[in-house]
Amino acid sequence: MAGRVLLIEDEPNIVEAISFILSRDGWTVHTHQDGETAAERVRALPPDLIILDVMLPGRSGFDILKDLRGSEDTRRLPVLMLTARGAPKDRDLAMDLGATVYMTKPFSNSEILETVRRLVEG
Numbered sequence: 001m002a003g004r005v006l007l008i009e010d011e012p013n014i015v016e017a018i019s020f021i022l023s024r025d026g027w028t029v030h031t032h033q034d035g036e037t038a039a040e041r042v043r044a045l046p047p048d049l050i051i052l053d054v055m056l057p058g059r060s061g062f063d064i065l066k067d068l069r070g071s072e073d074t075r076r077l078p079v080l081m082l083t084a085r086g087a088p089k090d091r092d093l094a095m096d097l098g099a100t101v102y103m104t105k106p107f108s109n110s111e112i113l114e115t116v117r118r119l120v121e122g
Contacts, residue, residue: 002026003048003120008038008064009082010056014105018051018082021109022116035059039067042074048120051112052099054083054090062097069098078119082107 005022009015010033019029032041036058042050050068054061061081068074078100083090086104094102101115 002028004028004030004045005049005051005116005120006042006045006047007031007051008035008041008056008061009033009051009053010035011053014053014082017109018112021112025113025117027116033057035061035064038064039074042068042077043071046073046077049078049080049116051080051082051116054081054085054094062093065094065097065099080115080119082112 002025005027007015007018007029015031019031022029030045030047032038035056052061052064061083065079068077068079081094081099081102082105084105091102100119103115
């Protein structure tokens, strides 16, 4: 059961790679690059899963995650934080704010695919 994924990421190479990996597996991938309008994008067309970068223009992924978890409509939406920030304090903050999974870049194609499948399909 592939579903709809919203990838909130501003690095074109990462957007292209993840879109390719997931689309090839049957997922519909929507992308968004701006942190300032990301939460509105989620509410406009709720996905089955969000892949969220931490470092975005406008607002950080941490701020976006906090907003998502503060709203009844998006509180239970799976969020995979995908970031180059691998410090334990960043991981702890993301998990405290409600990230479902925290993954660091670089990542393997199979790791992304398996994680997305697990989070959406149960």
